[in-house]
Amino acid sequence: MLKATDIDNLIRKCIRQMKAYTPVDPAELLHEKAGVPKEQTSKLDGNENPYGCSPRVQKALAVFQDYNRYPDPEQREVRRALSKYTGIKPENIVAGAGSDDLIDIIVRLFIEPGDRVINCPPTFGMYPFSASIAGGEIVKVPRKADFSLDIEGIRKAVDDRTRLIFVASPNNPSGNQSSEKEIRELLDLDIMVVVDEAYVEFSGNSLLHLAPQFDSLIVLRTFSKWAGIAGLRAGYGICPPNIANELMKIKQPYNINMAAYVAILESLKDIDYLQGTVRAMVAERDRLYTALGEFKWLKPYPSAANFILCRVIGRNARDIYLGLQKRGIFIRYFDTPGLEDCVRFSAGTPRDTDRVIAALRDM
Numbered sequence: 136m137l138k139a140t141d142i143d144n145l146i147r148k149c150i151r152q153m154k155a156y157t158p159v160d161p162a163e164l165l166h167e168k169a170g171v172p173k174e175q176t177s178k179l180d181g182n183e184n185p186y187g188c189s190p191r192v193q194k195a196l197a198v199f200q201d202y203n204r205y206p207d208p209e210q211r212e213v214r215r216a217l218s219k220y221t222g223i224k225p226e227n228i229v230a231g232a233g234s235d236d237l238i239d240i241i242v243r244l245f246i247e248p249g250d251r252v253i254n255c256p257p258t259f260g261m262y263p264f265s266a267s268i269a270g271g272e273i274v275k276v277p278r279k280a281d282f283s284l285d286i287e288g289i290r291k292a293v294d295d296r297t298r299l300i301f302v303a304s305p306n307n308p309s310g311n312q313s314s315e316k317e318i319r320e321l322l323d324l325d326i327m328v329v330v331d332e333a334y335v336e337f338s339g340n341s342l343l344h345l346a347p348q349f350d351s352l353i354v355l356r357t358f359s360k361w362a363g364i365a366g367l368r369a370g371y372g373i374c375p376p377n378i379a380n381e382l383m384k385i386k387q388p389y390n391i392n393m394a395a396y397v398a399i400l401e402s403l404k405d406i407d408y409l410q411g412t413v414r415a416m417v418a419e420r421d422r423l424y425t426a427l428g429e430f431k432w433l434k435p436y437p438s439a440a441n442f443i444l445c446r447v448i449g450r451n452a453r454d455i456y457l458g459l460q461k462r463g464i465f466i467r468y469f470d471t472p473g474l475e476d477c478v479r480f481s482a483g484t485p486r487d488t489d490r491v492i493a494a495l496r497d498m
């Protein structure tokens with residue numbers, strides 16, 4: 136009979152060796168930790184939409200009758216609606232349970248154990264997470280001090296085992312964008328280039344127009360941020376039809392659940408409303424950026440997304456994070472290479488911004 140220790144040895148070595156992803160805590164846990172009632176808290180740690188989803192989504196989900204049925208595995212209606220939204224043909228589109236799902240199936244499509252994936256930290260943690268699970272080797276090419284890509288370093292890092300590079304633009308957590316020139320330089324390399332545009336609705340600066348021109352480009356998008364349905368898990372990828380076909384083949388058949396399916400369709404019927412919430416978040420991001428810059432001990436970085444990375448100078452960043460937490464304001468704290476003494480504030484409502492400023496003045 137197998138013992139627990141034997142079973143440990145059955146688990147793939149790359150899984151045993153990998154570090155767990157650090158997700159954000161659910162709101163209820165945060166309230167409990169801080170001992171502050173929900174109404175007095177500001178959840179600014181997940182880059183979510185504080186205004187929630189479109190009222191159309193709320194209504195449609197409440198009256199929807201077919202939760203007992205499986206969703207369409209071919210995602211026909213969703214792909215058609217996304218095609219209308221993006222101007223890209225449905226056969227170039229694959230929807231997923233958040234862009235996390237797409238990151239995972241892209242890695243599973245291209246990576247055999249030992250293949251290399253280029254990652255440019257500091258950046259979104261799911262790229263090395265999914266690549267590690269697939270047994271891929273992560274080749275780190277750190278971003279420069281201003282968080283721009285080290286294109287020369289990337290070029291040098293590519294070898295005949297390199298398959299993929301992930302680039303978030305705007306980047307999480309730094310908020311800066313990569314230029315079209317930089318992405319074109321990456322597209323010159325003999326590897327697949329995944330440009331993650333999770334925050335593009337806040338920057339208004341997409342590289343999607345490059346998609347039809349390049350066979351090696353995949354663009355990722357999500358409904359989690361601008362459309363306020365992070366909890367329903369809805370994202371999509373845009374890529375050449377041959378890749379889309381393979382991704383469709385290997386995804387879980389019902390990867391977007393029925394509620395997400397309905398929510399995607401309804402969100403896309405309420406774009407004006409959602410863009411209003413995006414504009415409100417952008418206004419608060421800009422107000423917060425100016426306000427943070429007025430503290431001598433904070434250095435906010437300009438951001439094209441719905442959050443602001445901020446370096447704490449001459450004071451302890453973790454204390455700031457904990458001090459805000461005690462006051463019911465939840466942000467992210469980082470202390471990894473390139474992000475030493477950094478915190479990240481998601482853009483919230485005007486009330487959230489006011490509370491952050493007041494709390495920081497008080498600290």
Ligand SMILES: Cc1ncc(COP(=O)(O)O)c(C=O)c1O
Binds near residue numbers: 306359369
């Ligand atoms: C750069 C980036 N890509 C993807 C995601 C994940 O999005 P989704 O909720 O669609 O899985 C995030 C979420 O924080 C992100 O920051």
